[in-house]
Amino acid sequence: MRIDISRISKLANLSLSDEEKGKFEKQLDETIEYIDKLKEIDTMTVDPTSQVTGLENITREDEVKPSLPQEKVLSNSKSTHNGLFKVAAILE
Amino acid sequence: MSYKPVIGLEVHVELKTKSKMFCGCSTDYFGKKPNTHVCPTCFGLPGALPTPNKIAIEWCIKIGLSLNCDIPLFSKFDRKNYFYPDLPKGYQISQYDLPFAHNGFVKLKTDENKTIRIRRVHMEEDTGKLIHGIVNGKKASLIDFNRSGVPLVEIVTEPDFESAEQVNEYLQKLQQIIRYLEVSDADMEKGQMRLEPNISLKKSHPEQREEYRDSSSVIRRPQNDIPTYKVEVKNINSFRFVEKAIHYETERQRKILEGGKTPVQETRGWDEKRQITFSQRIKEQEMDYRYFPEADIPPFRWTKSQISRLRSQIPEMPDKKLKRFNDDYSMSGYYSEILTRERKMAEFFEETVKIGKKYNINAKKIANTIINKKIDANSILPAALVQSIIKQSKKTVVDEEELKNIALEVFRKNPKAVDDYKKGKNQVIGFIIGMMKREIKKPVENNQLKEVIENLLKIQ
Ligand SMILES: [Zn+2]
Numbered sequence: 001m002r003i004d005i006s007r008i009s010k011l012a013n014l015s016l017s018d019e020e021k022g023k024f025e026k027q028l029d030e031t032i033e034y035i036d037k038l039k040e041i042d043t044m045t046v047d048p049t050s051q052v053t054g055l056e057n058i059t060r061e062d063e064v065k066p067s068l069p070q071e072k073v074l075s076n077s078k079s080t081h082n083g084l085f086k087v088a089a090i091l092e
Numbered sequence: 093m094s095y096k097p098v099i100g101l102e103v104h105v106e107l108k109t110k111s112k113m114f115c116g117c118s119t120d121y122f123g124k125k126p127n128t129h130v131c132p133t134c135f136g137l138p139g140a141l142p143t144p145n146k147i148a149i150e151w152c153i154k155i156g157l158s159l160n161c162d163i164p165l166f167s168k169f170d171r172k173n174y175f176y177p178d179l180p181k182g183y184q185i186s187q188y189d190l191p192f193a194h195n196g197f198v199k200l201k202t203d204e205n206k207t208i209r210i211r212r213v214h215m216e217e218d219t220g221k222l223i224h225g226i227v228n229g230k231k232a233s234l235i236d237f238n239r240s241g242v243p244l245v246e247i248v249t250e251p252d253f254e255s256a257e258q259v260n261e262y263l264q265k266l267q268q269i270i271r272y273l274e275v276s277d278a279d280m281e282k283g284q285m286r287l288e289p290n291i292s293l294k295k296s297h298p299e300q301r302e303e304y305r306d307s308s309s310v311i312r313r314p315q316n317d318i319p320t321y322k323v324e325v326k327n328i329n330s331f332r333f334v335e336k337a338i339h340y341e342t343e344r345q346r347k348i349l350e351g352g353k354t355p356v357q358e359t360r361g362w363d364e365k366r367q368i369t370f371s372q373r374i375k376e377q378e379m380d381y382r383y384f385p386e387a388d389i390p391p392f393r394w395t396k397s398q399i400s401r402l403r404s405q406i407p408e409m410p411d412k413k414l415k416r417f418n419d420d421y422s423m424s425g426y427y428s429e430i431l432t433r434e435r436k437m438a439e440f441f442e443e444t445v446k447i448g449k450k451y452n453i454n455a456k457k458i459a460n461t462i463i464n465k466k467i468d469a470n471s472i473l474p475a476a477l478v479q480s481i482i483k484q485s486k487k488t489v490v491d492e493e494e495l496k497n498i499a500l501e502v503f504r505k506n507p508k509a510v511d512d513y514k515k516g517k518n519q520v521i522g523f524i525i526g527m528m529k530r531e532i533k534k535p536v537e538n539n540q541l542k543e544v545i546e547n548l549l550k551i552q
Pocket of ligand 1: 067112115116117129130131132133134135241
């Protein structure tokens with residue numbers, strides 16, 4: 001299996017230099033090779049796991065709790081405008 | 093070659109729970125200051141733990157049940173990954189392979205009881221709101237996260253619609269069901285209900301019936317000619333715009349197909365000013381979202397009794413109510429339809445009928461009054477309406493026979509008016525009513541006179 005590094009970096013929203021692309025492509029290929037090795041284990045009787053706590057049906061009641069003040073929400077942002085976060089224009 | 097539209101529909105409905113889907117922030121954000129209904133969870137800060145809102149999940153299941161869906165006894169949330177500035181976590185918590193409800197259907201009245209299959213009803217969270225504008229002379233996008241994390245139910249149909257009219261009927265019905273359940277006001281203008289039709293065209297074979305025999309007498313079904321592409325029109329906020337977008341897309345795609353080409357698979361938007369759809373971006377393939385189970389939220393396992401308890405809480409749905417109104421009150425379908433359009437009105441009517449019974453006022457009289465006088469169920473109590481009907485009926489002591497005779501006399505004296513009416517000049521009825529009132533000399537309702545006149549002229 002080959003890694004399409006350009007596509008993966010695009011999906012992860014990362015811009016990579018050509019040098020980095022070569023480096024990570026190789027690393028990811030090695031990772032997949034390692035997983036191929038894991039595939040040799042017989043897992044016919046093992047259920048796939050995405051949860052490890054064993055908990056089920058965890059919910060909360062529909063009750064309103066206080067939110068953060070606006071200044072705090074905006075405090076880590078480099079650029080804001082009238083209480084809104086500002087980013088470069090997104091072309092629709 | 094003629095083509096037939098193949099249309100599927102995705103509808104997003106914002107639930108009116110008090111708090112958001114996975115945190116305690118208030119959902120009452122409409123018209124409020126930006127970024128004031130935000131906490132670490134709905135802002136996607138690292139380490140925040142989402143906890144699902146119980147009521148939102150119950151409402152999602154109730155929507156599923158009302159759309160005749162099966163409720164799987166095991167369900168879970170998944171992460172849908174993509175990058176966009178309105179999505180602070182880099183993923184949306186949604187449901188992928190195990191939605192809360194699936195395999196339902198809705199029956200339409202027109203088109204020979206056409207059935208629209210519901211593929212799935214799942215629960216997810218809304219995104220932040222993007223505003224595009226110019227700041228300090230430069231184009232910029234501004235983000236308000238107040239909406240981020242508001243419970244959203246997505247209802248997906250199979251591509252079963254064949255016309256914009258069928259889509260419109262389905263949408264009316266869906267909105268009515270949601271409002272009956274009182275899980276959302278489904279107000280289009282406030283973005284509480286958002287519509288995304290996907291449209292493509294297939295070749296139609298009018299000459300072929302459902303099944304046919306080929307040259308070796310084998311029974312065959314006509315080739316389906318499933319379209320190889322799909323055009324999605326995003327985030328439309330009016331039923332009328334959906335109809336227009338479908339008509340526009342049908343024509344646009346027909347021209348491309350007739351030119352021997354295939355329309356591009358993509359997402360388009362509806363431009364109401366120019367009355368056209370426009371390309372937004374090439375549709376991402378499904379696998380690009382890299383769905384995987386949401387590890388922060390344990391899965392759900394329902395017992396059959398939990399589901400039947402939810403089912404028992406569902407109020408009588410519009411279709412059933414309409415049929416019962418027809419039967420119980422021997423009313424015309426038209427009257428029943430108006431009275432069952434909104435649950436509040438239906439309940440108001442039945443309450444008024446109950447009280448009216450004590451005063452020998454029949455259901456039909458009450459239905460008449462509510463409809464003809466455009467009574468607002470929010471502004472008068474049932475008992476008060478009954479009292480006003482009693483008062484009114486004391487006024488109109490003139491009996492039907494007497495009115496008929498007076499009307500016939502007016503007709504005899506004014507043959508031209510009768511003639512004009514029959515030629516379609518409906519406004520002449522005002523003149524006839526006036527002439528009758530001169531004869532009656534008692535306060536009497538115009539509507540009663542109008543009814544008498546119309547009935548007589550119909551017979552003549
Ligand atoms: Zn929050």
